[in-house]
Amino acid sequence: MTEALHDEDGSRWAGRDAGQPERQQTVDARTISAAALKLFAERGYRATTMSDIGAAIGIRGPSLYRHVTSKQVLLGGIMVDTMRALIADQQAALDAGGDVPLQLRRIVEAHVRYHAAHREQAFVGNREIENLEQPYRDQVLRLRRTYERGLRTVIERGCAEGDFTVAEPRLASYAILDMGMGVSAWFRPDGPHGAERIAYAYADYAIRMLTGWSSSDGATTADA
Amino acid sequence: MTEALHDEDGSRWAGRDAGQPERQQTVDARTISAAALKLFAERGYRATTMSDIGAAIGIRGPSLYRHVTSKQVLLGGIMVDTMRALIADQQAALDAGGDVPLQLRRIVEAHVRYHAAHREQAFVGNREIENLEQPYRDQVLRLRRTYERGLRTVIERGCAEGDFTVAEPRLASYAILDMGMGVSAWFRPDGPHGAERIAYAYADYAIRMLTGWSSSDGATTADA
DNA sequence: GATCCGAGCTGACGACCATTAGCTTAGAAG
């Protein structure tokens, strides 16, 4: 691990002179969760110590326990909240009505927008599932299945009504969900594409892949 | 961590009676790497101990050091090999010639096929980048950029020659790569879709998203 | 001014882990 340099900040009580992280205005569960999220996203859950999280908001590791019950609860809260937010956005997209292709566009835009605008939540939510312990893990997996079903159902409806032409709606739904999830891995707020542009472009991609003709040549290139 | 149950196997020298994992025929660097790959894929690098890896092939943790130099080198080897294999497959797809849409199909099929057929390698390769230390990390990131460039170049050529109609080739290349990478997260060899079918379907999706018309209604549903 | 309490802090405690050191054995080599 070459990434050390935690600059522990030797100053104690009587000298709030310098020190990089500088205490937050208020230290509460929400502040801690935000700091934890950032660190989980950039180092991973297991590589992040309670001391790291404390340092990020200007207190020591053990002091965190005045506000949160454990590191695992911190992760669980982040992941459950993330799934709930995704599902709420998806539901809002569905509730907005319109024909099936429009609903699909709204769903995909919501999906991608979330993965860009809340890339840390989404990234942690996807990467740390096996570090989540049991009350949480099943809960998150359940929510995840609900979310997947939302998109798949729209695709299936589109196929039934003749708007879409895919042989395997489930496969197509995975493809669309996964390409959106990927955004959380590379998106940067100061990057060349804004979240809104990406969401729009990806919704286009999704509609295209569901509505195109059967592609060019029918032969697989199987040989490996 | 509820997933314990390592069944340490109390038998020592004089009794090769039972014991779950049963020693492999030969214990060499390749066997160890295979066991490590499996465990890294299902638990993550940091959650896997050298003792776990040893147990998987029927020896103790410290004995591994007769064959490999460190856990980190194990991870580095896996990830570098994975990127090299991906690049080799991609290059083979390009070398097969054909027009741009056919090349694209071959590239995407190779990409998806690898992520299905070698899901553990691909999964670890994507998930453990920040656990990779410095000689390896840069090497893998370099290889990854090379790989990305391969697909992007084909898309750009297709746009220039009028085969494809996407505004942002880079964005489209990310979408295609990410949807393929997602396969390594959910694919199961005994699942309902074979790797070959998935590769073919995904190549279709890719071609559709690059060649479709500009989608239905032009308005973004931006409002959040 | 005395008291109280929330919220820091330091210093354990107990567990785990990668890696090293040094012992031992089985089988090859002579």
Place this chain on the structure above:
DNA sequence: CTTCTAAGCTAATGGTCGTCAGCTCGGATC
């Protein structure tokens, strides 16, 4: 039979980490 060595093993080393205990300070309350 003796010797050597590859490849196991156990035990230790040095480190880290989550969490708990107990101390202390500053400000609010009376």
